[in-house]
Amino acid sequence: MNNLFIAQTFGRSSNYTDIQGNLFKIHDVKKGLRNEDGTGVIVGLTRVSDVVGYDYEDGKKINIPGKLYYRGIEISDLVNGKENDRYGYEETAFLLLFGYLPSDKELKEFTTVIQKHYPLPNEFFERNMLRSPSFNLMNSLQKSILALYDYDNDSDNTDPYQILLKGINILAKLPTLAVYAYQSKIHHYDRESLVIHYPRPEYSMAENILHLLRPGGSFTQQEANLLDVMLMIHADHGGGNNSTFTNVVISSTGTDIYSAISGSIGSLKGPKHGGANIRCSEMIAAIEHEIGLDATEDKMRNVIERILSKNFYDNSGLVYGLGHAVYTISDPRADLLKNCCEKLAKEKKRLEEYEFLAKFESVAKAYMAEKGKPLSNNVDFYSGFAYNMLRIPEDMYTPLFVCARMAGWLAHNIENKMYDGRIMRPATKYVGETNPYIKREER
Numbered sequence: 001m002n003n004l005f006i007a008q009t010f011g012r013s014s015n016y017t018d019i020q021g022n023l024f025k026i027h028d029v030k031k032g033l034r035n036e037d038g039t040g041v042i043v044g045l046t047r048v049s050d051v052v053g054y055d056y057e058d059g060k061k062i063n064i065p066g067k068l069y070y071r072g073i074e075i076s077d078l079v080n081g082k083e084n085d086r087y088g089y090e091e092t093a094f095l096l097l098f099g100y101l102p103s104d105k106e107l108k109e110f111t112t113v114i115q116k117h118y119p120l121p122n123e124f125f126e127r128n129m130l131r132s133p134s135f136n137l138m139n140s141l142q143k144s145i146l147a148l149y150d151y152d153n154d155s156d157n158t159d160p161y162q163i164l165l166k167g168i169n170i171l172a173k174l175p176t177l178a179v180y181a182y183q184s185k186i187h188h189y190d191r192e193s194l195v196i197h198y199p200r201p202e203y204s205m206a207e208n209i210l211h212l213l214r215p216g217g218s219f220t221q222q223e224a225n226l227l228d229v230m231l232m233i234h235a236d237h238g239g240g241n242n243s244t245f246t247n248v249v250i251s252s253t254g255t256d257i258y259s260a261i262s263g264s265i266g267s268l269k270g271p272k273h274g275g276a277n278i279r280c281s282e283m284i285a286a287i288e289h290e291i292g293l294d295a296t297e298d299k300m301r302n303v304i305e306r307i308l309s310k311n312f313y314d315n316s317g318l319v320y321g322l323g324h325a326v327y328t329i330s331d332p333r334a335d336l337l338k339n340c341c342e343k344l345a346k347e348k349k350r351l352e353e354y355e356f357l358a359k360f361e362s363v364a365k366a367y368m369a370e371k372g373k374p375l376s377n378n379v380d381f382y383s384g385f386a387y388n389m390l391r392i393p394e395d396m397y398t399p400l401f402v403c404a405r406m407a408g409w410l411a412h413n414i415e416n417k418m419y420d421g422r423i424m425r426p427a428t429k430y431v432g433e434t435n436p437y438i439k440r441e442e443r
């Protein structure tokens with residue numbers, strides 16, 4: 001391609017294609033589907049989960065500490081209620097999909113169904129993954145989900161019950177797909193030995209992830225427990241988060257579940273959404289490297305200033321792990337994770353890193369508030385540190401989000417199909433002019 005020609009033409013094109021910023025206001029366009037006060041435009045109804053970050057008093061928005069409910073149950077109650085049970089994520093998925101907490105017997109049966117679907121089809125790994133590794137695991141996951149379409153002899157069936165069955169099959173296979181994508185990547189690109197364990201049918205989803213990832217396949221129950229909690233708190237987040245909304249938008253055309261899930265994975269990869277967990281972890285490492293773990297508040301403020309002026313780390317101007325479209329004061333998931341991280345950091349003798357992170361969080365929040373942009377932290381602020389303490393490689397952070405969020409995507413997909421179902425088709429206002437066609441020799 002003639003890059004110079006394209007670059008010059010692209011440069012000139014803004015004379016013809018520009019949209020003046022004031023037009024958005026004039027036409028009352030809700031950029032990012034957001035109201036004037038930052039709240040989201042209501043695009044649907046849901047009974048799956050509720051994300052609460054503000055309230056209204058006399059019509060005025062009041063910021064409040066964040067709360068997250070799955071089917072009406074507060075996330076902290078769900079996490080605390082599981083105690084040392086191995087199947088917290090499976091219980092959460094049941095709750096999200098069927099609307100109520102399972103009895104012991106129901107949870108066992110549901111877990112058995114998931115476990116039966118762990119194995120990949122014969123030669124799936126060799127044909128679809130090993131021979132075409134990707135340097136990005138999210139792309140690899142998208143390809144794998146689309147490949148699974150070809151192993152289903154009724155893949156286009158979009159009856160809600162069939163979607164449920166297909167979705168549970170995908171959910172069960174995701175940990176293996178994610179870890180095999182990682183193993184293929186490091187084997188191909190980093191010249192590492194190829195480690196392929198089969199998923200163990202008696203393990204929970206969290207246990208299997210650790211088993212599949214580690215060369216020796218072993219893990220402690222405490223490690224599996226923390227990963228189980230991580231899966232639980234990432235399992236759903238209302239119908240408005242970008243990847244769930246994407247899922248429902250794609251699915252509203254009547255297309256297959258594999259296309260919808262692959263689209264959601266593409267959305268979750270973005271650094272402003274699920275991909276923020278990798279960016280946040282890299283950003284914190286860069287900051288630690290720059291100013292040291294014993295940095296003063298002033299040094300931290302200086303780095304924050306550089307980040308905001310697009311002069312540090314990825315030059316995006318974003319402090320990853322901060323900010324949220326709904327939460328205003330706090331993200332309950334980040335609070336839960338912060339607690340888990342503090343406990344584990346004590347045991348693993350990594351308190352200095354934990355304290356750096358906690359201090360950076362409060363300095364950054366205070367800095368943003370002084371600039372008139374008070375921000376909540378979000379789930380991605382502490383998740384990287386938790387994964388790191390579990391010896392999970394950075395590449396796997398966002399794919400693990402996929403493994404967890406699959407339950408939410410599926411629950412919203414089915415809910416939308418059953419109770420809304422209309423094709424999503426908003427409108428855009430044409431703000432160009434009408435032009436005559438000019439013959440080529442006259443231009």
Ligand SMILES: CC(=O)SCCNC(=O)CCNC(=O)[C@H](O)C(C)(C)COP(=O)(O)OP(=O)(O)OC[C@H]1O[C@@H](n2cnc3c(N)ncnc32)[C@H](O)[C@@H]1OP(=O)(O)O
Nearest residue numbers: 271272273274276317318319320321322323324325373378
């Ligand atoms: C699992 C998840 O998806 S959680 C979110 C993970 N994402 C991140 O951590 C990435 C960093 N954060 C962000 O990019 C944003 O805060 C988002 C995407 C999460 C939310 O975006 P929005 O709701 O559109 O932002 P919001 O309207 O609250 O922002 C208000 C202002 O604060 C700024 N701001 C928001 N978050 C940040 C941030 N992390 N760093 C710097 N500035 C920020 C915005 O640029 C905006 O400034 P402006 O008014 O001058 O344009």
Ligand SMILES: O=C([O-])CC(=O)C(=O)O
Nearest residue numbers: 236237240241242325378
């Ligand atoms: O709700 C959002 O916009 C993003 C988020 O935290 C999630 O999807 O977990």
